[in-house]
Amino acid sequence: MDLADRVLAGDQRAIARAISLVENEPDAAAGLLRHMAGRIGHARVIGVTGAPGVGKSTLVDRLAAEYRRMGRTVGILAIDPTSPISGGAILGDRVRMQRHVFDEGVYVRSMATHGRLGGLSHATSDAVLILDAAGRDVVLIETAGVGQAEVDIARTADASIVVTIPDAGDGVQAMKAGIMEIGDVFVVNKLDRPGAERAAAEIEEMLSLREYGEGTWRPPVLKTRAATGEGVAAVVEAVERFAGQPAETRERRRTRARTRLTDLLRQQFVERLEHSEETRKLLDEAVERMAAGEIDPYAAVAEIMERTS
Amino acid sequence: MARPIRVVIAKPGLDGHDRGAKVIARALRDAGMEVIYTGLRQTPEQIVEVALQEDADVIGLSILSGAHNHICPRLVSLLREKGLGDVLVVVGGIIPDADVPQLEALGISGVFQPGTPMQAISRFIESRVQRGASAAT
Ligand SMILES: Nc1nc2c(ncn2[C@@H]2O[C@H](COP(=O)(O)OP(=O)(O)OP(=O)(O)O)[C@@H](O)[C@H]2O)c(=O)[nH]1
Ligand SMILES: [Mg+2]
Numbered sequence: 223m224d225l226a227d228r229v230l231a232g233d234q235r236a237i238a239r240a241i242s243l244v245e246n247e248p249d250a251a252a253g254l255l256r257h258m259a260g261r262i263g264h265a266r267v268i269g270v271t272g273a274p275g276v277g278k279s280t281l282v283d284r285l286a287a288e289y290r291r292m293g294r295t296v297g298i299l300a301i302d303p304t305s306p307i308s309g310g311a312i313l314g315d316r317v318r319m320q321r322h323v324f325d326e327g328v329y330v331r332s333m334a335t336h337g338r339l340g341g342l343s344h345a346t347s348d349a350v351l352i353l354d355a356a357g358r359d360v361v362l363i364e365t366a367g368v369g370q371a372e373v374d375i376a377r378t379a380d381a382s383i384v385v386t387i388p389d390a391g392d393g394v395q396a397m398k399a400g401i402m403e404i405g406d407v408f409v410v411n412k413l414d415r416p417g418a419e420r421a422a423a424e425i426e427e428m429l430s431l432r433e434y435g436e437g438t439w440r441p442p443v444l445k446t447r448a449a450t451g452e453g454v455a456a457v458v459e460a461v462e463r464f465a466g467q468p469a470e471t472r473e474r475r476r477t478r479a480r481t482r483l484t485d486l487l488r489q490q491f492v493e494r495l496e497h498s499e500e501t502r503k504l505l506d507e508a509v510e511r512m513a514a515g516e517i518d519p520y521a522a523v524a525e526i527m528e529r530t531s
Numbered sequence: 532m533a534r535p536i537r538v539v540i541a542k543p544g545l546d547g548h549d550r551g552a553k554v555i556a557r558a559l560r561d562a563g564m565e566v567i568y569t570g571l572r573q574t575p576e577q578i579v580e581v582a583l584q585e586d587a588d589v590i591g592l593s594i595l596s597g598a599h600n601h602i603c604p605r606l607v608s609l610l611r612e613k614g615l616g617d618v619l620v621v622v623g624g625i626i627p628d629a630d631v632p633q634l635e636a637l638g639i640s641g642v643f644q645p646g647t648p649m650q651a652i653s654r655f656i657e658s659r660v661q662r663g664a665s666a667a668t
Contacts, residue, residue, distance in 0.1 A: 235614070238586035246534040310535065310560035316581065317570035323580050330584055332567050334535070 226257035232357045244348035258355035265354035267361045269376030272385030277411040278364045279318035280448035286328050288458045289360045295327040297353035300364045304334040343371045347482050377404045378478040381465045385409045388417030405441050407460045413445040536564045536660050538589040539582045541573040544596035552593035558649035575606040588660045594624035607637045619659050
């Protein structure tokens with residue numbers, strides 16, 4: 223059997239290889255993903271985002287256990303930052319997920335953020351397609367809520383969980399940088415620590431500033447103790463309720479598809495220009511003239527578009 | 532772009548601290564590798580399963596307890612069983628010189644005693660990992 227068939231059959235080793243391909247070899251990955259057509263769209267994709275150390279991995283581990291209890295298979299993509307200096311990374315999320323290691327129904331893959339062809343969001347969204355095609359019912363993606371790519375991944379998931387803890391710096395203030403807007407479900411983890419009530423109240427207060435029309439989703443704020451599993455079933459229940467709204471899911475998937483499609487088009491358009499001798503010359507000339515201040519970027523692009531269409 | 536070398540670092544055995552494993556994890560990261568850190572008290576079965584799921588090129592074991600004579604043969608035979616015979620295994624820790632030939636006979640030629648410069652370990656891995664080999668089916 224070739225790799226694509228083995229992925230479709232759900233073979234863990236094949237899934238592992240396939241994810242390496244989408245990370246590193248776009249041409250081979252394109253051929254592989256072509257075989258996945260018609261087998262994609264079944265998985266529930268859930269993003270788990272939050273500041274370092276809030277308990278994302280511990281929560282993901284418990285969410286996986288809860289979904290397993292419900293009889294669903296799970297794929298986990300645990301993303302950690304690449305060191306900008308060496309290009310290497312320490313991927314440590316698995317430490318909290320060891321209980322599932324012998325469960326064929328849970329596949330865990332650690333991924334690094336940078337140094338990927340096409341960037342983190344490409345590699346991650348292609349890895350989601352692989353897990354989906356391999357028949358995983360649920361795909362959990364753990365990202366630190368820092369870079370734009372991480373936020374984008376969470377934003378385009380079928381449901382996005384934003385995790386915080388009591389006294390996370392200035393609480394809600396510290397989370398403002400884009401991630402408060404993307405939560406469909408908010409979790410205050412480490413409820414065993416003092417201040418969990420207050421943290422939850424702060425998030426509620428912020429959410430109450432938004433307008434909610436008839437039938438629009440108001441994100442619930444839940445408290446968990448991921449270390450023991452307390453409160454985790456309610457998180458799954460909320461996620462399922464959110465993702466169970468067909469219109470919402472359709473919209474998320476449309477956004478996900480559009481983001482991926484336009485990114486890829488953009489990338490391939492530029493690659494095509496750089497590929498041919500003739501158009502590369504056009505680019506080089508435009509670069510020279512821009513650098514010399516003779517032409518502005520908009521005029522340069524307009525010229526290139528005109529001469530290549 | 533070259534695929535970064537992926538290394539699973541594990542600390543098998545029952546003794547309870549993983550300072551050595553963390554030092555090597557950081558050193559390999561600083562050498563540009565992707566290090567999957569798995570924590571304490573890993574059994575050979577767990578380590579092999581992780582290497583499989585992570586599509587690892589290398590397994591690095593940090594062993595202090597003298598358990599290498601038990602763990603290494605088991606690990607190597609499990610790797611073969613799972614079709615992961617091409618994964619490079621390196622071992623760091625207190626390994627008596629007399630045991631080194633036995634490890635080498637298992638195919639474990641990277642045995643590093645305490646005090647080995649970290650660079651020697653990362654160079655060894657770089658020289659031994661067949662790049663791209665693991666991306667092909
Ligand atoms: N007190 C308490 N500690 C917890 C709880 N959940 C997780 N922790 C601890 O918080 C620490 C960080 O947990 P992780 O799950 O690794 O957090 P993370 O957000 O994945 O961390 P990064 O991936 O490094 O950003 C660990 O020591 C956990 O044991 C909880 O409910 N209560
Ligand atoms: Mg984590």
